[in-house]
């Protein structure tokens with residue numbers, strides 16, 4: 001994955017959003033953390049992984065992937081807020097456990113990063129979020145393509161006065 005390109009694209013989008021909403025001097029960290037938590041909840045909801053009371057199937061992959069890259073936008077954006085970049089890590093261990101447990105892990109790491117926004121916690125959060133993508137069955141290429149597409153939609157929304 002070409003992370004540098006994604007960070008650059010995210011920076012351009014964030015700068016545009018901040019300029020258009022007059023927020024260049026605001027600290028948006030806590031709001032972006034909230035946005036990420038909400039996106040992760042929406043993603044979990046579309047997978048229906050925790051809905052033991054229902055027999056309805058998950059949403060189509062396309063819908064789930066769009067929610068996933070919404071979350072990725074905010075993870076990249078949080079890195080930019082703190083001046084961190086993701087450094088690709090080797091896959092050290094097999095991805096065990098269910099999807100619900102993995103969602104809990106990502107939520108936990110978001111909270112940890114909010115409480116203690118170190119580079120180490122950022123790397124852990126990023127990696128756990130990427131592992132979630134693997135668990136959901138998304139290839140790096142499909143994530144990258146979906147990110148490009150949604151980034152474009154987000155620019156268009158600013159143009160259209162979202």
Ligand SMILES: O=c1ccn([C@H]2C[C@H](O)[C@@H](COP(=O)(O)O)O2)c(=O)[nH]1
Nearest residue numbers: 013014017069070073074077150154
């Ligand atoms: O500073 C920001 C604010 C929003 N978004 C993007 C991320 C998501 O793709 C989308 C979320 O918008 P809603 O659909 O939740 O309104 O906006 C950013 O990239 N940076």
